[in-house]
Amino acid sequence: MxxxxxxxxxxxxxxxxxxxxxxxxxxxxxxxxxxxxxxxxxxxxxxxxxxxxxxxxxxxxxxxxxxxxxxxxxxxxxxxxxxxxxxxxxxxxxxxxxxxxxxxxxxxxxxxxxxxxxxxxxxxxxxxxxxxxxxxxQNVAIWYNKDHAAALGVDPTSIETWDDLLAMVQVAKDGGVTPFVVGGQDKWPLHFFYSFLAMRIMGQDGMAASAAGENGGFDNADWVRAGQEYLRLIELEPFQNGFMGVKYDQATGLWGDGESLFHLMGDWDLGASRGAASDGGLSNDQLGVIPFPMVTGGKGAVTDTLGGxxxxxxxxxxxxxxxxxxxxxxxxxxxxxxxxxxxxxxxxxxxxxxxxxxxxxQFAAIGGASTYHQLFLDQFFGSSLGGAINDVSAQMATGDITAEEAAALLEETRAFQ
Structure with a gap:
């Protein structure tokens, strides 16, 4: 060489x-x-x-x-x-x-x-x-736009029950303000409503019983009621036009642009909404946060939290x-x-x-006062059942299934996974 x-x-x-x-x-x-x-x-x-x-x-x-x-x-x-x-x-x-x-x-x-x-x-x-x-x-809570609230003459901090929230949704509709923006195409933002209602209605023990297949699993009166209460909201047409064609990233940009009174989302949305907004988003002075309200007769507590x-x-x-x-x-x-x-x-x-x-x-305080923290249901229950929860949340929002059908579908999925 x-x-x-x-x-x-x-x-x-x-x-x-x-x-x-x-x-x-x-x-x-x-x-x-x-x-x-x-x-x-x-x-x-x-x-x-x-x-x-x-x-x-x-x-x-x-x-x-x-x-x-x-x-x-x-x-x-x-x-x-x-x-x-x-x-x-x-x-x-x-x-x-x-x-x-x-x-x-x-x-x-x-x-x-x-x-x-x-x-x-x-x-x-x-x-x-x-x-x-x-x-x-992470914790999920209801964000509200203080400017819209003042213009409508409402005080979101006075909301204590689901009925109170629905009444304020109607005030927003009557005042020409979109009550909630949501990324319906992704489905999981919709499942927050259904999840919170189930938690407020049945509490920690009831949620655990469903996961274990007890008391009918998901096909019981509590899950049916959660769906029915969710449909009470849907009947008010609370979301922006075409919400099922909008993804989360777009929806959080709409929220940041001041397009609604409320937004049910997690604490991560502070930066996400400002990044997605057209003009830097809402300032802290324009923002307020309240916990998801109680459902009358429910076994849960307003301090029960949903997040990750x-x-x-x-x-x-x-x-x-x-x-x-x-x-x-x-x-x-x-x-x-x-x-x-x-x-x-x-x-x-x-x-x-x-x-x-x-x-x-404020979000940290909500988490610090938590009496029971439930992981996001679409993650907590695994890919099959978690995916089904997202699916039925979207299907009820579009009027394709009833509360009873949603509960039965979830239990069928749980039983076969």
């Missing part, structure tokens, strides 16, 4: 070594476009990449419904990410059970629990194994670099920044007291 050939061989070997040393960590997130959340993610990724030569983290953002639909296929393919966003709950349990996830080593769990929320980490555990790191705690405990979980293909980045991505510094900048309500205990935004403080 001549020197030229030897040199070329050494260069090729060097390039091969460099190629092997380079590691890419692929992260799949729900849509964070045009929000402070996206800025936070991008900054954390950029800093990590700069401080870790040989490792490149990339984040792909996917609209929520597309994320839910495509993730099962991705997890079974060579294109699976190294980690992805998770709402926890039944869908997460299914993924862990089916072997799509990688659990953290015990020593990593012990170290992380010293800084990260043990309760949040527990939400991303299955059968005593931990599969990810927690990020935000989200974070990111590792897939079975994740390597040590992914574990290392996950700790930074969901770590104390990132969550403290999120708290200070009003991005979200963090799970890290040391960050909680840093929340200064007055709207997020």
């Amino acid at each position: 001549n020197l030229r050939s030897l040199g070329m061989g050494l260069v090729a070997a060097s390039l091969a070594t460099t190629a092997v040393a380079e590691t890419t960590v692929n992260v799949l997130s729900i849509n964070r476009d045009s929000t402070p959340w996206r800025t936070l993610y991008d900054d954390v990724v950029a800093e990590y990449n700069a401080n870790n030569p040989g490792v490149t983290v990339t984040v792909e953002y996917m609209e929520d419904e597309s994320f839910k639909q495509k993730l099962p296929t991705l997890l079974q393919s060579a294109s699976a990410p190294d980690m992805f966003f998770s709402w926890s709950g039944g869908v997460f349990y299914e993924q862990a059970q089916q072997g799509f996830l990688k659990h953290l080593p015990d020593d990593v769990v012990s170290a992380w629990q010293q800084e990260l929320s043990p309760g949040g980490m527990a939400a991303l555990s299955y059968k005593d194994k931990f599969y990810g790191a927690p990020e935000a705690s 405990a989200s974070g990111f979980v590792l897939t079975s293909k994740a390597g040590p670099e992914a574990i290392d980045f996950l700790k930074t991505f969901m770590g104390v510094e990132a969550q403290q920044r999120a708290a200070r900048e009003g991005v979200y309500i963090p799970t890290v205990p040391s960050a909680g007291g840093l929340v200064e935004d007055p709207i997020l403080k």
